[in-house]
Amino acid sequence: MKKTAGKMKKTRWYDYLWIWTIVYFTLGFFNILFAWLGLFDFLVPLGFAIFGGNKWFCNHMCGRSQLLWKLGRDRKCSRGKTTPEWLHSVWFRYGFLVFFLTMFMTMLVTTYQVFAGAASLKKAVKILWTFQVPWKWAYQGSIFPDWVAQFGYGFYSLMLTSTIIGLICMVLYKERTWCTFCPMGTMTQGICKLKQEKRVYGK
Numbered sequence: 001m002k003k004t005a006g007k008m009k010k011t012r013w014y015d016y017l018w019i020w021t022i023v024y025f026t027l028g029f030f031n032i033l034f035a036w037l038g039l040f041d042f043l044v045p046l047g048f049a050i051f052g053g054n055k056w057f058c059n060h061m062c063g064r065s066q067l068l069w070k071l072g073r074d075r076k077c078s079r080g081k082t083t084p085e086w087l088h089s090v091w092f093r094y095g096f097l098v099f100f101l102t103m104f105m106t107m108l109v110t111t112y113q114v115f116a117g118a119a120s121l122k123k124a125v126k127i128l129w130t131f132q133v134p135w136k137w138a139y140q141g142s143i144f145p146d147w148v149a150q151f152g153y154g155f156y157s158l159m160l161t162s163t164i165i166g167l168i169c170m171v172l173y174k175e176r177t178w179c180t181f182c183p184m185g186t187m188t189q190g191i192c193k194l195k196q197e198k199r200v201y202g203k
């Protein structure tokens, strides 16, 4: 139970999902196949937005934003400075979403090339879409074909990159500054808006 402004806030199981974020990166560090579990953070928020028309995932279940909050607020790692206006702007948020989706598609193409035998498995993690870091220890072969591991490396790279950006923003500005331009947040917000307009105007 947490005490907030004189009121007792009941702690739920999903308040601990920040631990899952740490576990996820640890598992992926040792075995890249665990990176597939990150799809949870992609599909569940989209599911809430598409079928429920809400951002319940963002508000309650996002382990990454919980971790940013824990480090920034509880551990005082954040300077707590006001987030610059341009990070809130529509052009930046949607521009970043387009960039992110382009990188996602590039990752899928690389996976397909390995699947089709046009390229071999690259045992490396790309940080900030730029720095190729050898990550050989995380995959020594498995019962799965190589493209499965290639997807793991690509997906882990995306997850790690977005978390690093989130941490940098958390230190420089407010705890959850990353959420202002997080591609999942932008996508789910867009979906919720569309659903709401449809309800109101019957479009």
Ligand code: SF4
Binding pocket: 045, 057, 058, 059, 062, 063, 064, 065, 178, 179, 180, 182, 183, 184, 185, 186
């Ligand atoms: S905006 Fe992104 S990081 Fe923030 S709570 Fe939503 S999914 Fe998580």
